[in-house]
Amino acid sequence: MKLSLSNGLFSKLSLEGNLAAVKQLGFRNVEFNMKAVRKEHDRDVYRVQKTLAASGLNCLSLHSAILHVKYPIEVHRAVYYGKISLECARALGVSLVIMHSNVSRKLPRNLRERCLNEIFNDEITPFAKKLGIKLSLENLSYTSSGFGKNVDELEEVLSVIDDGTMGITFDLCHSLETKETDNLLEKYGRRVCNVHMANKSHAPFTEPRPELTSFMIKLHSCGYDGPITLELKHATPLEEIAKSKALFDKLLSQL
Numbered sequence: 001m002k003l004s005l006s007n008g009l010f011s012k013l014s015l016e017g018n019l020a021a022v023k024q025l026g027f028r029n030v031e032f033n034m035k036a037v038r039k040e041h042d043r044d045v046y047r048v049q050k051t052l053a054a055s056g057l058n059c060l061s062l063h064s065a066i067l068h069v070k071y072p073i074e075v076h077r078a079v080y081y082g083k084i085s086l087e088c089a090r091a092l093g094v095s096l097v098i099m100h101s102n103v104s105r106k107l108p109r110n111l112r113e114r115c116l117n118e119i120f121n122d123e124i125t126p127f128a129k130k131l132g133i134k135l136s137l138e139n140l141s142y143t144s145s146g147f148g149k150n151v152d153e154l155e156e157v158l159s160v161i162d163d164g165t166m167g168i169t170f171d172l173c174h175s176l177e178t179k180e181t182d183n184l185l186e187k188y189g190r191r192v193c194n195v196h197m198a199n200k201s202h203a204p205f206t207e208p209r210p211e212l213t214s215f216m217i218k219l220h221s222c223g224y225d226g227p228i229t230l231e232l233k234h235a236t237p238l239e240e241i242a243k244s245k246a247l248f249d250k251l252l253s254q255l
């Protein structure tokens with residue numbers, strides 16, 4: 001498994017400052033979160049490409065910009081966010097893009113299906129295929145406005161959008177909050193292709209915890225060897241991030 005840091009927590013810094021902060025903490029790998037760019041400025045994609053190359057960081061994955069569509073009229077914007085994120089992934093040479101369902105949990109079921117179809121099957125999935133990029137659906141928390149927090153909800157989404165190639169991004173923080181860790185692991189353990197790692201409320205793990213150890217062991221036994229992406233909240237102090245990095249450097253070396 002490869003330790004990585006999501007740059008989302010530094011999204012208020014400049015792009016250069018953002019990636020410099022990841023590097024300064026000693027990470028070699030980064031998950032690029034589209035929060036770090038203004039989606040409305042399409043040409044920022046080239047700036048991101050240059051800045052990442054200059055940083056020397058290895059970008060393993062990219063978190064798409066997302067709109068949890070509440071009304072069908074918003075489908076166009078969700079599609080645009082998805083496509084500009086895929087364009088950014090292409091520019092960075094990244095072949096794994098993290099998606100949410102892109103539909104609000106408040107949207108009624110029949111409209112959910114229609115919007116999922118229009119967003120993914122009509123637009124985002126064929127575009128990703130054309131670019132050779134794998135999509136990976138993330139489990140959400142009950143605090144999210146989006147749909148897709150447990151096996152039932154994810155199965156409903158996958159029944160519409162999965163053509164057999166959709167991966168799963170397992171967010172441990174979300175699954176601890178929804179108490180769905182075991183159910184999700186049992187169902188999706190073997191198709192996980194990215195892990196978002198944090199304790200509840202996106203706080204960093206800084207010392208071993210039974211729920212963390214058990215998760216890592218189960219994940220390992222599923223044969224997982226992809227990214228472990230620390231995804232932490234904005235106000236996390238740098239010392240805490242460094243402690244979390246040290247913990248995972250050790251945990252991963254013991255697996």
Ligand SMILES: [Zn+2]
Nearest residue numbers: 138171196231
């Ligand atoms: Zn996440």
